[in-house]
Amino acid sequence: MTSPTEDTARVFIVDDHALFRRGVRAELEGPAARGVTVVGEAGSVGEAIAGIGHYRPDVVLLDVHMPDGGGAAVLARTRTEYPDVVFLALSVSDAAEDVISVIRAGARGYVTKTISGRDLADAVVRVKAGDPVFSPRLAGFVLDAFADRPGAAPPVDPEVDQLTRRERDVLRLLARGYAYKEIAAELVISVKTVETHVSSVLRKTQSSNRHELSRWASDRRLV
Template sequence: MAADGQEGAGMSVRVVIVDDHRLFRSGVRAELGAVVEVVGEAHDVDSAVAAIGELKPDVVLLDVHMPGGGGIEVLRRALSTGSRFLALSVSDAAEDVIGVIRAGARGYVTKNISGSELTDAIVRVAEGDAVFSPRLAGFVLDAFASTEAPPIDPELDSLTQREREVLRLIARGYAYKEIAKELFISVKTVETHVSSVLRKLQLSNRHELSRWATARRLV
């Protein structure tokens, strides 16, 4: 509804779509209202950072899980450009929502959103509002507003999104080769991430990593 009013005002919001599935990017482009101008697309972290830096969009539609470190890594490297970020993900996990918002996104909506609702969300984020799918707003309130919210975990926050993904799979019992296949990275890259996580958490081996992740319900 709000999107219709803004379209009438002749405003145009410049958007870059970041998602590792080409067909999904095409579908989003087709569903967005005339008020939104898609000026670019990207399929991984590096191409996203390059596109955002070059095109300076008003809003970046950002997938949470993708090759190269995920949405949090894009935010870490591109938040200073001045663009606003709206996470658009199939995941409705509290950890993903809170992690992306902590990293600087202005909102988080799930991929079952309609085209008109997504258009409205983009416009609102461009104007400075924070926008969330209804049930996700509770996660954010719990994490940031409630006095009973769990404290920020500095050890967990020290890990990149990809390091968390590797850690979660290790805790589930995946071998390095299986992790590499799951995340579309090399075994050597998996080993590098594991070494980095061990160093940051001051742990000695993958068994300690598994216990650490399980204790924080990351599995």
């Protein structure tokens, strides 16, 4: 285990799989990893919030998907209270929406679980120093989402962020003129589920009909 010094990055691991947490800890405490020390770990959102408050780590390695809310929930409940803590997403997912949502929530970087122990330690040191860090193919998602150019998503839009991933999928297709049956076939869900998502989107966007929804989506460059 790396001996803590002033320059050592103190790391807290958040993942709901205990076996994976042990593997990450072993990698970061191994001889190939330098400049980091693991101070604690958590397997749920509640444990993560308590652990971050207790240990005050420099860097939190944060899983994106967990049964009780995932990385975004941890960020929402700790970012303001602990502004000096830096979050680095570590996930099996390389989906663009996962990357963009967690960066919008406040993570400083995003790497996938295929990363080597040495590269992960390097990523931790870099985000602690203030650098954004992404696995190679993921950086393009962030550039596309945050760039100020036609077709790009707005940098931060709480109204969009309140929609679930599936609700955004339904909204995009609806705004493109798809019928409910076509949306259901495209997303491999039932028409009833489509209707439920549309009702939720109408309520969240305070729209009263399909035309208003389409205009709402177009104004936010979702289509």
